[in-house]
Amino acid sequence: MKIAIIGAGNVGGALAKGFADAGHTVIIGARDVNSDDVKSLLAQSPAISATSISEAINLAETVVISTPPDAAVKIAQDNPALKYKTVIDATNSVFRNPEPYKTAFEGIKAVTGCENVVKCFNTTGFENMANPRYGDIGIDMFMAGSSAEAKSVARKLSLDIGFEECYDFGGDDKAALLEQFAMSWINLAIMQKHGRGIAFKLIRR
Numbered sequence: 001m002k003i004a005i006i007g008a009g010n011v012g013g014a015l016a017k018g019f020a021d022a023g024h025t026v027i028i029g030a031r032d033v034n035s036d037d038v039k040s041l042l043a044q045s046p047a048i049s050a051t052s053i054s055e056a057i058n059l060a061e062t063v064v065i066s067t068p069p070d071a072a073v074k075i076a077q078d079n080p081a082l083k084y085k086t087v088i089d090a091t092n093s094v095f096r097n098p099e100p101y102k103t104a105f106e107g108i109k110a111v112t113g114c115e116n117v118v119k120c121f122n123t124t125g126f127e128n129m130a131n132p133r134y135g136d137i138g139i140d141m142f143m144a145g146s147s148a149e150a151k152s153v154a155r156k157l158s159l160d161i162g163f164e165e166c167y168d169f170g171g172d173d174k175a176a177l178l179e180q181f182a183m184s185w186i187n188l189a190i191m192q193k194h195g196r197g198i199a200f201k202l203i204r205r
Contacts, residue, residue, distance in 0.1 A: 003157075004029050004060035006053055006075060008037040010126035011090055012066040018129065018161035020047035029056030029063075057081050062153055064121065065108070066090040069098040073107035082112045086150050088157075089175075090121040094183045105145075105175040118143050118150035119175040120158065120166070123182045125189060125196045129161070132199075138164030139199035144178040146171040167202060 003019050005012045006029040016026045028050040030038050038050045050056075057063055057079050065072045069091045076082055091104040101107035105119050120143040121129060132139045141158040143151055143166055151168060158166035169178050188194045 001025070001062060001153075001157075002027065002060045004056035004063045005066060006030075006056065006063065006072075007066035008035065008041055008050075009066065011121065011129060012064070013037065013041055014126040014130040015064060015066065015090070015121060015161070016041050016048055017044050019157065020045040022157075022160035023047075024157075024160070025049075027051060027056040027059055029053035054079055054081075057085065060085065062086045062088065062157075064088045064090055065104070066121070069093040069096060069104035069107075072104035073098040073101060073111060076108045076111045080112060082108070083114045085114065086116045086147075086153050087112075087114055087118070088121065088150070088154055089117060089119045092122050092179050092182050094179055094186065103176055103179060105172070109172070116147045116150040117172075118145035118147060118154045119169075119178050120144075120154040123178060124185050124199055127196050128199050132162040132164075134199065137201065138162060140164055140202050141166040142169055142178060142181065142200075143167070144169040144171070144174040165202070 002025045004027045020026045026048045033050040063085045072091050089105045093103045141163040143154045155166040189196050
């Protein structure tokens with residue numbers, strides 16, 4: 001799969017390396033392709049390249065947005081080609097809303113008219129995305145959105161990088177709930193000082 005990742009920070013970087021290691025072609029979309037973050041990613045795998053944000057979107061089948069939420073909506077406004085892509089929203093609006101929208105997920109759909117948008121890769125720290133294994137146990141990822149096609153892509157990519165399962169939270173109306181779930185991880189890991197080496201796992205009796 002040819003995947004554009006918009007944002008070369010901790011989350012975007014962890015996903016880029018994971019996707020490349022799983023055999024996908026990764027194109028980093030960046031405002032500055034000569035930044036230290038981008039150069040570091042390019043050095044990690046020959047399957048990772050970098051170009052402008054618009055060019056990365058045009059070249060890819062699937063676009064992962066891992067930027068601040070307000071930047072995500074601005075990128076969507078500037079790139080109408082997103083309407084025809086599968087878009088994975090990995091942002092969280094728990095500290096700042098992308099006004100006038102409550103979430104970047106809502107804003108991306110509103111400004112592009114894209115139907116294949118899914119919220120995923122937002123519920124845990126980048127360390128867990130880089131390594132979703134705790135000994136013999138694979139931790140879980142979660143997704144939300146009304147597009148079955150986009151959720152199929154998100155689930156495949158989650159499993160490709162080592163998550164045990166990617167559970168469906170529901171349709172578009174559950175995207176904000178998934179961000180609150182992310183806040184639960186942030187609260188435990190950072191505010192309650194349990195550390196970033198914690199993760200969620202759904203277990204059954």
